[in-house]
Amino acid sequence: MRSAALLSLLLALAGCTSWPETGHGGMAEYRAPRLAEDATPDPAAATLRLRLGCVINRLDTLHQQAEQRGVLTGRFMLAQAESALVQREFAAGFLADAERSLQRLRLTTDTLAAELPPGTTLAPECS
Numbered sequence: 001m002r003s004a005a006l007l008s009l010l011l012a013l014a015g016c017t018s019w020p021e022t023g024h025g026g027m028a029e030y031r032a033p034r035l036a037e038d039a040t041p042d043p044a045a046a047t048l049r050l051r052l053g054c055v056i057n058r059l060d061t062l063h064q065q066a067e068q069r070g071v072l073t074g075r076f077m078l079a080q081a082e083s084a085l086v087q088r089e090f091a092a093g094f095l096a097d098a099e100r101s102l103q104r105l106r107l108t109t110d111t112l113a114a115e116l117p118p119g120t121t122l123a124p125e126c127s
Contacts, residue, residue, distance in 0.1 A: 048095060052102055056083055059109050065120050066112070073115075079108045 059079055066072045082105050089098035 045090075045095060048090060048098060048102070052086060052090060052098070055102060055106055055109060056087075059083055059105070059112075062109060062112050062116070066116060069117055069120060071116065075108075075112060075115075079105065079112060082108060 059076075063072070063076050063080075066076065082101065086098055086101040086105055089095075089101055
């Protein structure tokens with residue numbers, strides 16, 4: 001009986017010692033990477049970076065406005081996770097994937113903006 005309990009304790013502790021590789025899984029899935037400044041920027045990447053920054057700023061402004069109005073919903077958390085995904089795709093160089101994800105994020109921010117009460121000051125929309 002005592003050896004079975006000791007064996008199960010050792011197996012449980014052994015399961016806690018395996019961690020994912022750095023940048024794979026865990027909090028890396030929810031945090032946006034820091035974007036490095038390119039020495040020679042690609043024009044398509046530079047345009048995408050500007051659009052990405054604009055959409056992220058609009059999402060942050062919508063989040064603040066919703067928080068002030070007391071209408072903060074869980075959809076903002078989903079939109080922030082989607083924003084982190086777009087930033088990870090962009091940082092990895094998957095520009096086509098980042099473009100598609102950015103379009104989905106833009107639709108999400110438009111939906112969130114429409115749900116705010118009338119009279120709410122919104123950030124300018126990205127072009």
